[in-house]
Amino acid sequence: MQLLRLWLLQLRYAATRELMFRANFFVWVAVELAWFVIQLAFLGVIYHHVEEVAGWRRNEMIVLVTTNQLVIQIFTAFLMPGLTKLPELVRTGKLDFVLVKPAPPAFLISTSHLEIGPLANGGIAVAMLVAAVGGLGLHPSWGEMAWYLALVFAGLLVHYAVLMTLVSLSFWIIQAESVLLGYYTLFQVARIPREAASGWFRVVFTFAIPLLLVANVPAATLIRGRQPGPTTLFLLSGLLAAVFSTAFFLFGLRRYQSASS
Amino acid sequence: MSAVLRALPAVFSLGLQQQLAYRWNYFLRSVFSALPLLVSWVFWGAVFRERATVGNYTLAGILTYYAVLLVVEAVCQPSDDDFQISREIREGMLNPILLRPLPYGLYRAALFAAGRSAYLLAALIPVSLSLFLVSRAMDLNLARLSLGYGAPALLGAALLQFSLTLCLSLCSFWLLDVSALIFLVYALEFLAGGHVFPLDLLPPPLFAVVRLLPFAYEYWFPAAALCGNLSEGAWKAGLCLQYGWAFFFLVLAHFLWKAGLRRFTAAGG
Numbered sequence: 001m002q003l004l005r006l007w008l009l010q011l012r013y014a015a016t017r018e019l020m021f022r023a024n025f026f027v028w029v030a031v032e033l034a035w036f037v038i039q040l041a042f043l044g045v046i047y048h049h050v051e052e053v054a055g056w057r058r059n060e061m062i063v064l065v066t067t068n069q070l071v072i073q074i075f076t077a078f079l080m081p082g083l084t085k086l087p088e089l090v091r092t093g094k095l096d097f098v099l100v101k102p103a104p105p106a107f108l109i110s111t112s113h114l115e116i117g118p119l120a121n122g123g124i125a126v127a128m129l130v131a132a133v134g135g136l137g138l139h140p141s142w143g144e145m146a147w148y149l150a151l152v153f154a155g156l157l158v159h160y161a162v163l164m165t166l167v168s169l170s171f172w173i174i175q176a177e178s179v180l181l182g183y184y185t186l187f188q189v190a191r192i193p194r195e196a197a198s199g200w201f202r203v204v205f206t207f208a209i210p211l212l213l214v215a216n217v218p219a220a221t222l223i224r225g226r227q228p229g230p231t232t233l234f235l236l237s238g239l240l241a242a243v244f245s246t247a248f249f250l251f252g253l254r255r256y257q258s259a260s261s
Numbered sequence: 262m263s264a265v266l267r268a269l270p271a272v273f274s275l276g277l278q279q280q281l282a283y284r285w286n287y288f289l290r291s292v293f294s295a296l297p298l299l300v301s302w303v304f305w306g307a308v309f310r311e312r313a314t315v316g317n318y319t320l321a322g323i324l325t326y327y328a329v330l331l332v333v334e335a336v337c338q339p340s341d342d343d344f345q346i347s348r349e350i351r352e353g354m355l356n357p358i359l360l361r362p363l364p365y366g367l368y369r370a371a372l373f374a375a376g377r378s379a380y381l382l383a384a385l386i387p388v389s390l391s392l393f394l395v396s397r398a399m400d401l402n403l404a405r406l407s408l409g410y411g412a413p414a415l416l417g418a419a420l421l422q423f424s425l426t427l428c429l430s431l432c433s434f435w436l437l438d439v440s441a442l443i444f445l446v447y448a449l450e451f452l453a454g455g456h457v458f459p460l461d462l463l464p465p466p467l468f469a470v471v472r473l474l475p476f477a478y479e480y481w482f483p484a485a486a487l488c489g490n491l492s493e494g495a496w497k498a499g500l501c502l503q504y505g506w507a508f509f510f511l512v513l514a515h516f517l518w519k520a521g522l523r524r525f526t527a528a529g530g
Contacts, residue, residue, distance in 0.1 A: 031441050034449070037448075038451055038452045042457050045458050045462050048464060049316060053304075053307050054307040169289075173286060173289075174286075178287070178289040178293065182289060182292075185293045185297060192300065192303055192304050193307065196306065196307030197303050201299065
């Protein structure tokens with residue numbers, strides 16, 4: 001409860017700071033929107049030539065891509081801006097100021113910043129999602145929608161785990177900017193239908209780094225109803241990934257030697 | 262002029278040292294660079310599961326395109342040059358550079374070449390490894406690769422990417438933060454440049470329009486030329502447009518630099 005209060009306080013402070021630069025907000029909404037349009041254009045080109053990909057028709061694929069976009073935008077708004085500051089905090093020794101505070105450092109770091117722009121793009125993703133669901137003739141119940149949102153939250157956990165693990169490398173590597181590139185590259189996997197993958201690729205990205213489940217499980221739940229097997233697997237692997245990433249962060253923290261490291 | 266030419270290898274060496282100073286950062290970057298090819302393999306594998314061709318492409322053809330794209334990226338895509346130039350202008354770090362008897366454009370070109378060389382070196386192993394993995398699973402169209410058509414197109418793409426980067430980052434003379442502008446153009450380059458999919462998969466009228474834009478000559482044209490997908494006529498016309506756009510952006514960069522310098526003020530440095 002105390003952490004929730006602390007998070008709300010951090011959010012209020014971060015929102016005040018963000019709203020000082022309103023023009024910046026609109027520009028970044030346009031930038032993020034452009035990247036989303038790219039994904040939709042890609043689908044447009046593919047489905048110009050084919051009827052379905054791995055059993056996913058056009059509108060189903062839009063549900064998958066918009067779900068992925070929704071998870072990304074929520075993550076980019078609330079958790080990513082703080083996490084990406086970790087390499088700089090380690091390099092400059094400013095992590096000291098976080099460590100002296102009476103709260104878990106991983107929590108303080110990941111909730112320290114907020115970006116409002118991605119929330120607007122999340123809204124656009126939801127609008128596209130609703131249109132695609134309507135196009136499929138689906139009428140999900142309130143319970144199904146709540147379940148979908150719970151799975152989106154589980155997707156956030158996987159994003160958190162992957163980025164936390166990557167940025168924690170900054171305890172060993174002086175300049176770790178490339179980890180962000182790694183994060184964006186890795187999450188290309190989340191846009192692929194799970195049925196498209198096979199062999200070691202499917203095993204690695206389902207069990208070790210569960211990226212193939214992040215958007216697939218919520219989207220499939222919305223389209224085809226609840227799927228107990230994949231959902232259990234998703235929740236378990238997401239939880240495990242989050243535990244691993246926090247342990248990895250704490251392991252790295254033991255190497256941290258303040259401003260002199 | 263000869264003094265300028267003598268200075269360029271030193272700047273190139275400086276750029277190499279800067280790039281290689283953080284080896285792990287560089288190594289990670291190159292490792293991650295190979296992943297998109299694997300993702301493409303999986304996705305396009307599913308697209309081709311029930312058909313032999315999509316547009317003019319077979320699965321092997323499209324994967325060869327994406328593999329060649331990795332090489333084009335390594336040779337031509339600027340890494341951090343845009344943000345470096347922007348920082349130099351914004352933070353007044355231009356002062357020591359302006360004092361040197363070396364044109365800024367040439368100075369940045371030498372650093373760009375150093376960055377590309379270092380990155381190409383670092384990307385060699387992961388790219389070769391992923392190429393090897395994919396070629397074990399299927400027969401890539403590597404025998405059709407045409408270095409004679411590809412090399413001039415690659416050089417033109419590097420020149421075009423460098424000149425466009427220069428123009429964008431020189432906007433820092435007028436704008437406080439150009440990162441949004443840079444990312445917006447990245448998005449255009451990815452979509453209209455053929456980074457996301459080969460442009461000839463677009464409906465023909467759209468393809469005809471996109472071929473006139475500079476972005477097509479940053480990725481799609483050099484990749485298609487290397488893959489041997491272009492007729493001689495299309496290759497020649499493409500080269501003319503590519504070098505034409507590169508020349509246009511170089512001239513534009515020259516005027517932006519001249520105009521920007523008149524606004525530039527910095528103390529100390």
